[in-house]
Amino acid sequence: MTEAILKITDLQTHFFTDNGEIPAVDGVSITVNKGEVVGIVGESGCGKSVTSLSIMQLVPSPPGKIVGGAIQYKGEDLLTASKKRIKDIRGNEISMIFQEPMTSLDPLFTIGNQIREAIRIHQKISKKEASRKSIEMLKLVGIPRAEEVMNDYPHQLSGGMRQRVMIAIAMACEPEILIADEPTTALDVTIQAQILDLMKKLNKEKNTAILMITHDLGVVADICDRVIVMYAGQVVEEGTTREILKDPSHPYTKGLIRSIPKLHEKDQKLYSIPGTVPKPKLGVVGCRFKDRCEFAHDRCFSDSPELFSLGNSRHSRCFLIDDPERKVAQDAAANIGSQ
């Protein structure tokens, strides 16, 4: 039996700005099971970060506000939990790492100080014991000269080392779930490979669930069991990594996969989705992808597609699912296009 650790249901996180209300996250539901690695992919501005920040109520407020939905951690409602309870969970049971590790480390304190404190907030152990554990964690994430690095300040480390320190801090308390928002986007590929390896190891050895936010489908293939594809504040497709990458259903997912140059394939003409990612706004009528979709038809302009089920945990927010005849035409067109 799979056990849901994190269950986000119909999340609505909006920003109230001078230019009006922005529904950055508009009805997102995501479940992460114990020990599972779930990816959220999508292009910039589609709401990945706001979704992840909402979980721990870290959305800057104002202008941001969670205006609807529920977030449950092991059955406990986080949106109604006390501040103290959230603080307790944060870092202890749910850890987060962000894209730019410099902004999440305090420049005024040594690395040792910061890891030690992170451990001691959640575990009642002596300073000495915490130091020992800190060094152990730094070694585990592959920091050379761990004892010396304990006395270094963040600016003395490279970007890759800082990110490894962040992971060490995030992992120090052996959380149930690690939320990683583009943890390798700012890093070089050889360093990214180190970090991804490390995260896979932690997932295997400690059974830590991971919610991996990325725009890189390569990273998804490398580490994720299941994938959520977001577009304009909504989930548009969901399935196992294999289903999404090998047999995508939604026209946006299909287009995205065909748009990336592939290292392992011989020269191909790149497909490109026309137009650009729309800014989220209230009161959109019809499918949010309609202006860029080559299969858009009447219904796409008048109604908003729901997340149709394709069996098991597969979903796709597209009317074609509901309309077998058109679906056949779409598949045929896609085949011609990819030849």
Added chain:
Amino acid sequence: MQQPILEVNNLKKYFDIRGGVFGKKVGEVKAVDDVSFSVNPGEILGIVGESGCGKSTTGKSILRLIEPSDGEVKFEGQDITKLNAESMRKLRRDMQIIFQDPYASLNPRHTVEKIISEPLLIHGMSKQERKSRVKELLEVVGLSSYHASRYPHQFSGGQRQRIGIARALANNPKLIICDEPVSALDVSVQSQILNLMEGLRDQFNLTYIFIAHDLSVVKHISDRVGVMYLGRLVELTDKDSLYDDPKHPYTKALLSAVPLPDPDIEKERIILEGDVPSPSNPPTGCAFHTRCPMAMEICKNIRPNFEQVEVNHFVACHLYNGAEQ
């Protein structure tokens, strides 16, 4: 044999590191350290490497946007490193650059019209001629003439990159150095710009030096690819040889590190230890020896030469050097 449009010989750029109250020179960063390559007309030469390895400095030194410390840059047979400012300005019509962040390189207070027509001023074109040229250029890059009166902030990242490209094209250049032109763009927009750039190359018979850190993008667009590490070229060959038969241990590690968007491909990943060393204090011998899984005793002391080990396949590594003799 075809005469290369650009020939770079032993290019070096060292930046001084200054410190102390009097700003005395306390060291130097060897950002580009003895780089040589040539580019044929109509070719796209890709340059890849990790952050800080000297890609942008190479590109800027070629155009003399920063002055090279040493070496030769021959454009159509002429060494341009010695040209005076006036001759250089004339030559810049033929050699253009496009940057990663189109926003930073477009004046926010100027209209698109003004931005694109600025390079045309040296021609003594009439206002009307310039206007129609701007309109033509906007259409070439997939924008519309009504965009001419707008300001950069009114465009998306991809559109701004199109404006940067239109400006670079204004004087019908022969060579364009593209420094990470799609790195800041979303995947769906990136493919639009890549396709546009490929089309323009064919349409106007352009030559590109295409700098990027994304190996898949570079492979897609380039004819030949050079790999840089710590200010030096370590491997240079045509793209299929590079991706099918990489020789330098760094190239192998770099290629193996790229995660592929295909769950069926299980690849052996070479995980490199540690980080790229600082270019202000590069390792002795082969600069890669501190991270190289194949390092030998000789690598610590003697720098391998950049040599041709197969037809059109250049490598700087003791595993291959001397193999031909």
